[in-house]
Amino acid sequence: MAVSTPAVSVQYAPLWVVRTFFGILLLLGALLVADYGVSWDEPVDHANGLVSLRYIADKVAPAWSANQALLQNSPVLEGYVENDHGALFEIPMVLFDVLRPGTDTRTYHLFRHACIFLTCVGGIWALYRLALLRLRNGYVALVAAALFVLSPRMFAESFYSGKDMVFLATFTLGMYTLARLLERPTLRRALLHGIATGVAVDIRILGIMLVPFTLTLLALELWFPTGPSIRRQVATVIGGYLVCAVAAIIVGWPYLWASPFNHFLAAFENMRRFRWPGFVLYMGRQESALALPWHYAPVWILITTPVTYSAAAVLGLLGVAMRGIKRPLELLKTYNGRLDLLFSGWLVLPVFMVIALDSVIYDGWRHLYFVYPALLLLAVSAGWQLWQRGRTSPRLRPVVLALGAVVALEAAVTAVRMVLMHPNQQVYFSFLPAEQVEQQFERDYWGLSYRQGLEYLIKRHPEGQIFVDPTHRAPFENNREMLAPADQQRLIADPNAPGRYYITGYRDTPGRVTPEMGQEVYSVKAGGVTILSVCKRP
Helix, strand or coil: CCCECCCCCCECCCHHHHHHHHHHHHHHHHHHHHHCCCCCCHHHHHHHHHHHHHHHHHHHCHHHHHCCHHHHCCCCCCCCCCCCCCCCCHHHHHHHHHHCCCCCHHHHHHHHHHHHHHHHHHHHHHHHHHHHHHHCEHHHHHHHHHHHHCCHHHHHHCCCCCCHHHHHHHHHHHHHHHHHHHHCCCHHHHHHHHHHHHHHHHHCHHHHHHHHHHHHHHHHHHHCCCCCCHHHHHHHHHHHHHHHHHHHHHHCCHHHCCCHHHHHHHHHHHHHCCCCCCEEEECCEEEECCCCCCCHHHHHHHHHCCHHHHHHHHHHHHHHHHHHHHCHHHHHHEHHHHHHHHHHHHHHHHHHHHHHCCCCCCCCCHHHHHHHHHHHHHHHHHHHHHHHHHHHCCCCHHHHHHHHHHHHHHHHHHHHHHHHHCCCHHHCCCCCCHHHHHHHECCCCCCCCHHHHHHHHHHHCCCCCEEEEECCHHHHHHHHCCCCHHHHHHEEECCCCCCCEEEECCCCCCCCCCHHHCEEEEEEEECCEEEEEEEECC
């Protein structure tokens, strides 16, 4: 049973080319994973994992659980303030922490960062496979994967963002299993897609968006059947998918075990009404996260994505829209058309919902990172269609070659910038000058550069206590854990100690060092933007 698949056969890249690409990516990750700091939310993620693991262990192995100090020192799930957060990724992370010998925090963070990167590589593989299904060319599909790697913020956050980037990876995997299901709607593929849906939801409840995407596209097969018995088979597939997805969601989310329906509704309502009372620096103003301008997310996407990627994605969206106006049945009836609708909805609908529902987001657009693969798929699709037209049109060929050269040049420049910015690609801005960034936008909101500041102080003072006055305590405490145990003990947070060092990461502060901060003795720059200053106070 199959929908109307493209008549064009797939031109696969040689297997050794694909393996070499992903092998180099894995090697790169192994070489770089130890370079990144610890992000703001990682202790909270660790605590959430411990709470869920304790709940599981108390039920299935109570005797063992009672002897695990890490578990017994964590809160119980019932009544825990963040008990409605999916912890599927964090549970195996904290299980490693419980079982491993020793208590060195650096070892745990390195293990977790490596697992995040491996998960993101899986997401890049799913992106490659999606591009292969749609564009039918293995080399072009690898271009889509390469552009993801050459997206500075995505690359850096693939090492430490256990929520946003792991969700991006699992959501992309869910989209890939959906594309396979549309290609051939069998019960086996429906069950696999149900599992993928459950995994995405158990990372972040927004993964539930896979369900309406799936039902809408399968409904198109009911409305435009490709065979006499297709409707009955698709109905069976839909039933199997929903049952499997519900089961997977419940199994992978301990919070749901006691009362699946009520707890899921509570988690969804908490997500819908989520309120973060903080302020963000946006366009030079301190804006409440509860009342952000409608253009907050689109502007952040634009200024942190390479320009040619964004331009090509817009071109891809316009192409889909024009086809929908001129040949709507082609989009609705054909496999390629349905994938184009899927990619367009994947990119546009979440952003539109954030604007329409006035949803709370902060720290740039990280809550919407999961739409980025769709942006790349539309961009590469537009580029590939232009390339094919240029091959058959002498008039268009010079224009297409020139555009291709511009994209290749920006990709090369971006790669160089990533090397120069390492390990702080998370503060990449595509076209804004450094002075404008420093005055108008948040910089290192994850606080990763604190690690470099602390390492500088340890090197400057090889012995004795070092008193520090950090602007924010969390990134100081987090990144201190990446140091040797003896050095951790020497760094003491004391805002009143004489001769202390003031550290600021400019999370929500515009400009540069002021006299009140003290004399700057060290700074971290990335792309010309100052993202951390260490100042000596009297």
